[in-house]
Amino acid sequence: MENLVLKINNNEYKAHCETDCHKSLIINDKxxxxxxxxxxxxxxxxxxxxxxxxxxxxxxxxxxxxxVSLNGMDYKIDVTDSTTYLLEKFIRQxxxxxxSGAGIVKAPMPGLVIKLFVDEGMTVVPGExxxxxxxMKMENVLKSTIAGKVVSLKVQxxxxxxxxxxxxxxxxx
Amino acid sequence: MFKRILIANRGEIAVRIMRSSxxxxxxxxxxxxxxxxxxxxxxxxxxxxxxEGETPKDAYLDMTQIIEIAKISDAEAIHPGYxxxxxxxxxxxxxxxAGLKFIGPSHTSIEMMGNKTRAREIMFNAGVPIVPGTKxxxxxxxxxxxxxxxxxYPILLKAAAGxxxxxxxxxxxxxxxxxxxxxxxxxxxxxFGDESVYIEKYIENPKHIEIQVLxxxxxxxxHLGERDCSIQRRHQKVIEEATSTVLTPELREEMGKxxxxxxxxxxxxxxxxxxxxxxxxxxxxxxxxxxxxxxEHPVTELVTGINLVKEQxxxxxxxxxxxxxxxxxxxxxxxxxxxxxxxxxxGFLPDxxxxxxxxxxxxxxxxxxxxxxxGSEVTIHFDPMLAKLITFGRDRIEAINRMxxxxxxxxxxxxxxxxxxxxxxxxxxxxxxxxxxxxxxxHSFDFESLNRMKNEHEEIVAxxxxxxxxxxxxxxxxxxxxPKISKWKEKNLxxxxxx
Numbered sequence: 246m247e248n249l250v251l252k253i254n255n256n257e258y259k260a261h262c263e264t265d266c267h268k269s270l271i272i273n274d275k276x277x278x279x280x281x282x283x284x285x286x287x288x289x290x291x292x293x294x295x296x297x298x299x300x301x302x303x304x305x306x307x308x309x310x311x312x313v314s315l316n317g318m319d320y321k322i323d324v325t326d327s328t329t330y331l332l333e334k335f336i337r338q339x340x341x342x343x344x345s346g347a348g349i350v351k352a353p354m355p356g357l358v359i360k361l362f363v364d365e366g367m368t369v370v371p372g373e374x375x376x377x378x379x380x381m382k383m384e385n386v387l388k389s390t391i392a393g394k395v396v397s398l399k400v401q402x403x404x405x406x407x408x409x410x411x412x413x414x415x416x417x418x
Numbered sequence: 419m420f421k422r423i424l425i426a427n428r429g430e431i432a433v434r435i436m437r438s439s440x441x442x443x444x445x446x447x448x449x450x451x452x453x454x455x456x457x458x459x460x461x462x463x464x465x466x467x468x469x470e471g472e473t474p475k476d477a478y479l480d481m482t483q484i485i486e487i488a489k490i491s492d493a494e495a496i497h498p499g500y501x502x503x504x505x506x507x508x509x510x511x512x513x514x515x516a517g518l519k520f521i522g523p524s525h526t527s528i529e530m531m532g533n534k535t536r537a538r539e540i541m542f543n544a545g546v547p548i549v550p551g552t553k554x555x556x557x558x559x560x561x562x563x564x565x566x567x568x569x570x571y572p573i574l575l576k577a578a579a580g581x582x583x584x585x586x587x588x589x590x591x592x593x594x595x596x597x598x599x600x601x602x603x604x605x606x607x608x609x610f611g612d613e614s615v616y617i618e619k620y621i622e623n624p625k626h627i628e629i630q631v632l633x634x635x636x637x638x639x640x641h642l643g644e645r646d647c648s649i650q651r652r653h654q655k656v657i658e659e660a661t662s663t664v665l666t667p668e669l670r671e672e673m674g675k676x677x678x679x680x681x682x683x684x685x686x687x688x689x690x691x692x693x694x695x696x697x698x699x700x701x702x703x704x705x706x707x708x709x710x711x712x713x714e715h716p717v718t719e720l721v722t723g724i725n726l727v728k729e730q731x732x733x734x735x736x737x738x739x740x741x742x743x744x745x746x747x748x749x750x751x752x753x754x755x756x757x758x759x760x761x762x763x764x765g766f767l768p769d770x771x772x773x774x775x776x777x778x779x780x781x782x783x784x785x786x787x788x789x790x791x792x793g794s795e796v797t798i799h800f801d802p803m804l805a806k807l808i809t810f811g812r813d814r815i816e817a818i819n820r821m822x823x824x825x826x827x828x829x830x831x832x833x834x835x836x837x838x839x840x841x842x843x844x845x846x847x848x849x850x851x852x853x854x855x856x857x858x859x860x861h862s863f864d865f866e867s868l869n870r871m872k873n874e875h876e877e878i879v880a881x882x883x884x885x886x887x888x889x890x891x892x893x894x895x896x897x898x899x900x901p902k903i904s905k906w907k908e909k910n911l912x913x914x915x916x917x
Contacts, residue, residue, distance in 0.1 A: 251880045253879060258876070262888070268885070272877055273877065279884075279885040286774050288831075289775040294878055294882065300829055301882055311886055311887060313886075314831060315879060317834065317837040322883045354769075359604070384604070
């Protein structure tokens, strides 16, 4: 028997299995019966959850990440078992780590960099235009979400970029 | 009638044209780029020929190759669909010069309406109301500033050679004019190879009303009523319907007559659409004419009972229109939702990938014009529209409820689609009551409602995720929970039932 903590959109759900059987679960004190009805393809299933039918796409990445897509909506789920969860919570509270990742600008979609507004060393403010990425003939302006200094430019005008590739790194001030 | 036609297009519209051709006993020829080898439309055709190009899109724009294939394949006519070569006058001319029939208007009509500046001039002279603005192509910044000041803000910058919202910019203040002009010119250059734009008065949050016309090559003209295409994002249509909630029978008749006059002004033959902006005081202004079949043509088909593609083919063959204006009766209500592979939770960014599972809705009053199936690849090479979902009802509310049902039963996995957004619009009170304009998505629609829709299911998702997690930690995901009955036993059971 194992207890899990699932994090979806900053909401936490405590999952607990009633018996050894994975079909019977308690999520935040509510009882759920989950039964696999049919498998359509590698990651597409339909489930009966408390007698209601749900068709989902389900990916389990290792021990800590699950992606579920339901009714055309994607859910990214971080999973920790309850011991690790408590430990991490303790570490988070004792040592305040800097908000890493905040200054990393990633490509929201595959495309072409058609204009750069910033250079290495420049300081930027929230809302300031950083670059324009074009895909399917539509221009998308990416703006800075933080104030800081541009420490690294990973692309130049004319570069083609993949989704989620790092474009610019900004050091928060 | 033609024995064989070539469809110079791909995706859902190629499939849709092939259906009507087959119904008329006409064989169809598909052209495809390697990337579309396994696409549905290729399999739908009777014959298929491969085309090549530097990019997949270039292949579908290669006039010489396409006309050559039409000749080799013994096709007598070419249907261009929408997009690609459908509004290229030179293509229509090249097809005709090659001794083939172009299923669409003459190249002169396309040319007259293709350049928006000239189109406005022609319409103005024909007595069709137009939006105040320039009649000249603008590339010069100083001239642009001068004109904008004269017309008064807000103004709209539009690609002179374009459509589909590309190269289009709204400008509210003079300080925004120069950067907007530059962006519009860049986009126009990319999309149409011509950077010139024209400037007009921006009519704030009008309704987008368009009139379908049909004309034969013998001078007969009719209109098939209106479509309301006011639900747009980035100036691109998302939801369309026939009829509109705001047109009175009198206004419909008046706009229909004006649309017919507009079609006559460019000697139009075949199916065409006159787009109008309708302001709050029900003044209407000519926007542009689309000299081709429109994406949203099915809603007109459902309320008139007229198959527009069949009519197009009959007209191209030289037949006289089989309908008179008095024969056109509008019945019931039809809605269309465009199923785009885009992320409604992230500014409608296009999504790509392989469709891992596809199940489309069906049933009374539900029509799906789709070009994809399970296994289809959605790439960045083409428009992200996968399919169109169309519902019909005896009135608007029935059509909306049916659409809601159909959207819920539309299952597409592997790529994100705007289905959650479309569902939220169907439930939106302003949309349901019919009070909406082109500002709907920007002003009335609350994107928070999507997040609320999402949050509702979090606990269920947590339960399913836990199930999945437990399964994978033990073994691979269980695949088959059905008890297996051996073939031998199955046969015995069957025999027992027979005896």
